[in-house]
Amino acid sequence: MKILLAYQSGLPNRNDPYINLAPTGLCYLHACLQEAGYDSVLANFSAWPVARIRQELQAFKPDLVGISQWTHNRQCSLELARICRNLLPESTIVMGGGHATFCYEDILIEGSPVDIVVIGEAESTLLELAARLSSGTEWQTISGVAYRRNGAIVVTSPRKSLDDLDSLPLPTRYLDSSVGLDLELQSEFIVTTRGCPSTCYFCSSPDFWGKKVRFRSPSAIVEEIQYIRQRYGLIYFSIRDDTFTADRSRVLEFCSMLQKQEVNILWNCQSRVTAIDEELVIEMKRAGCECIQLGVESGSPRVLQLLGKKIAPAQIEHACATIREIGINLSIYLISDIPGETADDIQQTIDLVRHIRPDHGYVSPLAYYPGTQLYKNALASGDTTTALFANRRNVALYVAATLGDSSVRLLKELTRNQQEDPERFKLQKKRLGYCYTTNVIAGEWYRQRGEYEKAEKELREITTIQPNNPWGWFLLGDLYSERGKIKKGNAFYTKVLNIVPQHGPSKAAQSAP
Numbered sequence: 001m002k003i004l005l006a007y008q009s010g011l012p013n014r015n016d017p018y019i020n021l022a023p024t025g026l027c028y029l030h031a032c033l034q035e036a037g038y039d040s041v042l043a044n045f046s047a048w049p050v051a052r053i054r055q056e057l058q059a060f061k062p063d064l065v066g067i068s069q070w071t072h073n074r075q076c077s078l079e080l081a082r083i084c085r086n087l088l089p090e091s092t093i094v095m096g097g098g099h100a101t102f103c104y105e106d107i108l109i110e111g112s113p114v115d116i117v118v119i120g121e122a123e124s125t126l127l128e129l130a131a132r133l134s135s136g137t138e139w140q141t142i143s144g145v146a147y148r149r150n151g152a153i154v155v156t157s158p159r160k161s162l163d164d165l166d167s168l169p170l171p172t173r174y175l176d177s178s179v180g181l182d183l184e185l186q187s188e189f190i191v192t193t194r195g196c197p198s199t200c201y202f203c204s205s206p207d208f209w210g211k212k213v214r215f216r217s218p219s220a221i222v223e224e225i226q227y228i229r230q231r232y233g234l235i236y237f238s239i240r241d242d243t244f245t246a247d248r249s250r251v252l253e254f255c256s257m258l259q260k261q262e263v264n265i266l267w268n269c270q271s272r273v274t275a276i277d278e279e280l281v282i283e284m285k286r287a288g289c290e291c292i293q294l295g296v297e298s299g300s301p302r303v304l305q306l307l308g309k310k311i312a313p314a315q316i317e318h319a320c321a322t323i324r325e326i327g328i329n330l331s332i333y334l335i336s337d338i339p340g341e342t343a344d345d346i347q348q349t350i351d352l353v354r355h356i357r358p359d360h361g362y363v364s365p366l367a368y369y370p371g372t373q374l375y376k377n378a379l380a381s382g383d384t385t386t387a388l389f390a391n392r393r394n395v396a397l398y399v400a401a402t403l404g405d406s407s408v409r410l411l412k413e414l415t416r417n418q419q420e421d422p423e424r425f426k427l428q429k430k431r432l433g434y435c436y437t438t439n440v441i442a443g444e445w446y447r448q449r450g451e452y453e454k455a456e457k458e459l460r461e462i463t464t465i466q467p468n469n470p471w472g473w474f475l476l477g478d479l480y481s482e483r484g485k486i487k488k489g490n491a492f493y494t495k496v497l498n499i500v501p502q503h504g505p506s507k508a509a510q511s512a513p
Helices: 024-035 050-060 071-087 098-102 123-135 183-188 205-209 218-232 248-260 278-286 301-306 313-326 343-356 373-381 406-414 423-432 436-448 452-465 470-482 486-499 504-511
Strands: 002-007 039-044 064-068 092-096 116-118 145-149 152-155 236-239 266-271 289-297 329-336 360-365
Touching (some): 002 050, 024 039, 071 092, 183 218, 218 248, 278 423, 278 436, 343 406, 452 470, 486 504
Parallel strands (some): 002 064, 289 329
Antiparallel strands (some): 145 152
16 A cells, blocks of 8 residues: 655745654654555655646556645645545545644535545554455444545544553654655654643644653653764754653653763753753753743733743742753744733743743744644633634734734844853853853853853863764854865865764765855
């Protein structure tokens, strides 16, 4: 049986490789199908013109097409399904993902090109569906799907969530069977949990994954990182869990393993202000964590309550102070254009940003997503209808009828909070001792200001103490190349490649004219 798993992002910035990465969940589905012996191809059609998509579909002729649908790509995913239906009339077309799970009725309208919607976590459901389709047996009784029959929509019993996430195959092992993917960039983003302990009103994670947070083991995470480092030469990773630090002991074990095995990577993660402490942040930094992203959203207690955040500004300030004191880059998320937010609420957020001094951050207007408490409340109050997502073609459906200037004001505040005190690096070293993450952050800080001798001193310390750490050599290569000393820079890149033979940036730098 030939199976195509496809993704196409929303129209804006469709050529941006970061915005248009394939969902990690789709990569897991592909890995499961491949491991089970199916001829599965993973496709990211985001940057492809329609003519090229048609050619790929006609060349592969899949028996089953699975399409990933999220709110931002809900319209183009349906358009992709129509293309598949016209070209592949005998194929079974399945849709799943965060939006499809909650809006299956919008998808399964009369005349829909979609045959089946998978609801929620999809690995077990898709494997069972593929097995029944390939054997020609009845699939309509399997759990976790919705479909149309005799003019009505049928929803089967819920599928039990997978308890052991370590039993899932590593997606990166199977990415070679794909089209349209940047394999190195795709591999940079990993997930280690499913679910979130928080219940923010604007997030659908609790309803999609269930109330219980499930965790991969530290050994499984390190195994994945080691494999990707060897296979694709990656030495930087982004952990995309809702709250990576939800299980404190697990994170400490993970950090200990990275240090003992001298994996020597840099990484970032997302956390919650109530889920970090000093000891944890120190061990994370020693293990290579260079940035922690926090969902701050607002500096107003009243607005935080409106958003269901269950945190207070004092907790935000404490968490941010801990991160800054230990010396990890601080990134924050803020929400703007919240109905009912006053000028005083916005000023409280600005004051908070000035106080916590993040290195960078993101501002997003409050938006509706299916499965969120925010959307449910809006339906109950009559502020919106169930036709919201089907009738409007906007990529994001903002709650405010008209966006104000709060987003611009908050973004302006985020960009003016760059730290200018180099003495902090001395304090961090005194407190933590040698830590290559400190040297990397300090070296880059000096380099960006043109203080090349100080930058080199920081990086040389890494190469002296940890000659098998690629970061010291790599950043020295960049430092020298930036100053026009190409031959010397290439010598440093060679050092990197002796340690990590597949390191893409070092290869690219050496081959540059």
